[in-house]
Amino acid sequence: MLNVAVFFGGKTVEHDVSVVTAQQLIQNMDKTKYRPVPVYITRDGDWFSGEKLNKIEAFKNFDKGAPDVKRVYLPANTRTKQLYLFKPEKQGMFKKENNVYKPIDCAIIAMHGLNGEDGTIQGLLELADIPYTSSGVLGSASGMDKILMKAVFKGAGFPTLPYTYFDRDEFNLNPQEILDKCENALTYPMFVKPSNLGSSIGISKAHNREELKKAIGVAREYDRRILVEKGVDSPKEINCSALGFGGSVKASVCEMPHNSDEFLTFSDKYLNGSKTQAGMEALSRRIPATISKELTKRIEDMTIDAFKLMDCKGVVRIDYMLDENDELYINEINTIPGSFAFYLWEPLGLNYTALIDELIDIAFKAHKDKKSNNFAFDSETIAGFARNGQKAGKFGNGKFGKL
Numbered sequence: 001m002l003n004v005a006v007f008f009g010g011k012t013v014e015h016d017v018s019v020v021t022a023q024q025l026i027q028n029m030d031k032t033k034y035r036p037v038p039v040y041i042t043r044d045g046d047w048f049s050g051e052k053l054n055k056i057e058a059f060k061n062f063d064k065g066a067p068d069v070k071r072v073y074l075p076a077n078t079r080t081k082q083l084y085l086f087k088p089e090k091q092g093m094f095k096k097e098n099n100v101y102k103p104i105d106c107a108i109i110a111m112h113g114l115n116g117e118d119g120t121i122q123g124l125l126e127l128a129d130i131p132y133t134s135s136g137v138l139g140s141a142s143g144m145d146k147i148l149m150k151a152v153f154k155g156a157g158f159p160t161l162p163y164t165y166f167d168r169d170e171f172n173l174n175p176q177e178i179l180d181k182c183e184n185a186l187t188y189p190m191f192v193k194p195s196n197l198g199s200s201i202g203i204s205k206a207h208n209r210e211e212l213k214k215a216i217g218v219a220r221e222y223d224r225r226i227l228v229e230k231g232v233d234s235p236k237e238i239n240c241s242a243l244g245f246g247g248s249v250k251a252s253v254c255e256m257p258h259n260s261d262e263f264l265t266f267s268d269k270y271l272n273g274s275k276t277q278a279g280m281e282a283l284s285r286r287i288p289a290t291i292s293k294e295l296t297k298r299i300e301d302m303t304i305d306a307f308k309l310m311d312c313k314g315v316v317r318i319d320y321m322l323d324e325n326d327e328l329y330i331n332e333i334n335t336i337p338g339s340f341a342f343y344l345w346e347p348l349g350l351n352y353t354a355l356i357d358e359l360i361d362i363a364f365k366a367h368k369d370k371k372s373n374n375f376a377f378d379s380e381t382i383a384g385f386a387r388n389g390q391k392a393g394k395f396g397n398g399k400f401g402k403l
Contacts, residue, residue: 002105004034004360005083005130009041013201013222014113022110023056024339028352034360037083037102038071041111047072049083049101072101076127081105106363107132108356114182114196117336118144124370131367134358135312135335143310143335146195147306156309158302158330161321162186163229165195167312168220178216179209182228192216194223205231206289233324237291237331241341242307242318243355245362246369249307251300252344258290285345297327306333312339313366314359317341 008022009015026036038053039395042064050069052058063069071086080102088099107130109121111312116133119141125132134140142148147165154160163184171178182190192215194202204215212228221250289296292324303318310333317337321329340359342352349356 001032002034002360003037003103004029004167005037005039005104005107006110007039007041007107007116008110009043010111010113010116011041011043011045012111012113014111015043015177017118018110018112019056021112021336021339023054024108024352026107027354028342028355031354033357035362036348037104039074039083041116045115047074047086052104061197070101070244072106074128074130076124078127078129079126081130104130106130106360108359108363109134110340111213112336113272114144115263118196122192125236129365133314133363135310135314135316136366138334139310141315143312143333144196144330146193147225149310149332150227150229152309153306153330158306159328159330160228161329162228165225165227168224168226171216171220172225175213175216179212182212183209186228186230188212189233190215191229191231192219193227193229194219195225195227196223196269232321236322238291238319238320238322239317239341240303241315241337241344242303242312243345243358243362244307245313245314245366247305247308252341253287253347254289254291254299256286256291258284258286285343287343287391295328302330302372306330310335315355316338316343399403 006022008018010018012018016135022038026038029036034097035053038049040048040053040059040062042062046064048064049067049072052066052068058069064071072149073086074081074083083101083103083104085099094351107124109116109127109132111117111121115121117139117140122132122134122137122140135143141153147163149161150160162185164182166178166181188207190206190212192204192206192212196239202219203212204218206212206215218224237257238254239257240254241290242249243252244250291299299320302320305319307316312333312335315337317334319334320330321331323329340352340355345355346352
């Protein structure tokens, strides 16, 4: 049986959404194949584990001092592949101190937003040499930053809405200049978004200069980088998921979410559920989307192309927008979608449990593929440096030139 660490929570405003995603996933894991090892990261950045954290009730009033909750950490060491206790415990007949908690075979990252979906946890797992289910450092980081993401999509020829961007300090220094910049580049309405945030948090729609100023004021509370893009009237959102790795990628069915406002708010996505549904699963939607076969095929193909362009892995969800003239635009990619977008795969016969199986299989496949890379190159640089030494205290004044 494989020990599968499930990372969730984190120092992010999407902390609670991550907890729900993780609990859904743990409930649907095949316990005959996998032993879930919850790794809960608090808003302060502390890591905890324990069987108790496999239940949502533990988070209604989280007690980090409970006897069955252990504070843990993961070293960035390729030889350990284990979680360690923050405080060693005395075990066995002779009460010998032991700080090993549990070995980890694979990791599932169920984190949303900063410090989890942005390549940070992915980088740690790369250093620890542990297979993991989400996109890698490159795909995660570029998929998290909306400004960079749009530049990549636009550069690759994907249809994107006009946009501009700026830094929080620029606005603080000269707000009128930034407002002018937005109005010179775009027409109203405009969407104002924190560049590194998800779940529609911090997003506002502005119809005039005063609303634009207020919207920027909201967005700058959540991020240093701010994206402003042209809005559309009566937009229709269409989402599609992709699953795979490398050259083997497939697209899900498309969905058309129902929203209660001009765009999908946090409440639309997460607060309108029921006792039996939570997270993105609870969002009211049409599956499959009521669009033509031609448009469906175009979106599916675009989803696979975007997945490959961003060097993604595992499962992602890509959000699109149709304007009042049915012009299609790619909006953004979610490299760790809420509820892992399992509801978009069920119509194709892939239930949540089977999706988790595929994600873990992909994690091991990608890890094996990385191992096939050559990490050594005999350059003789060190030997040459030792022979020639340092002249005038500078490396590279001899045979090798300046480095």
